Amino acid sequence: MIIAVIGQNECSQELSQLAEAVGAEIAKRRHTLVCGGMGGVMEAACRGAKKAGGVTIGILPGKNKDHANAYIDYPVVTAMSHARNAIIVRTGDAVIAVGGRYGTLSEIGLAKSIDRPVYGLKTWDIEGIVPVDTPAQALDLIEKHIEKS
Secondary structure (H helix, E strand, O other), rough: EEEEEEEEOOOOOHHHHHHHHHHHHHHHOOOOOEOOOOOOOOHHHHHHHHOOHHHHEEEEOOHHHHHHOOOOEEEEOOOOOHHHHHHHHHHEEEEEEOOOOOOHHHHHHHHHHOEEEEEEEOOOOOEEEEOOHHHHHHHHHHHHHHHHO
């Protein structure tokens, strides 16, 4: 399974630690992580996944794969800026939002428009996001949802 992790490019230490725990949980369960490939939440989630032996994919906004964070295994260059958000949520079987600003909100909207489940940790409080308290709870719900599909 591929899990999309979305969140802001610059984040607090608290959100960074939470995102790293999300990435680690994804990897421990032998899933692949896809994200926007840049800093902040994305980098922290990838760091957590790599520490736990996981695989990461970065869907990059620019024209240069060298702009990916250091924890990306497979950089995908799009030269699409924020339009890449559609690729991120389409690639993931489910989405976990950690924190987030308007870019994250756009990804949430795109995910919901194609019926991707979205689970949220300290993110937007809007209809369609399943709030969770821990990374493990998010993955438990994702795995249960995918089994039913």
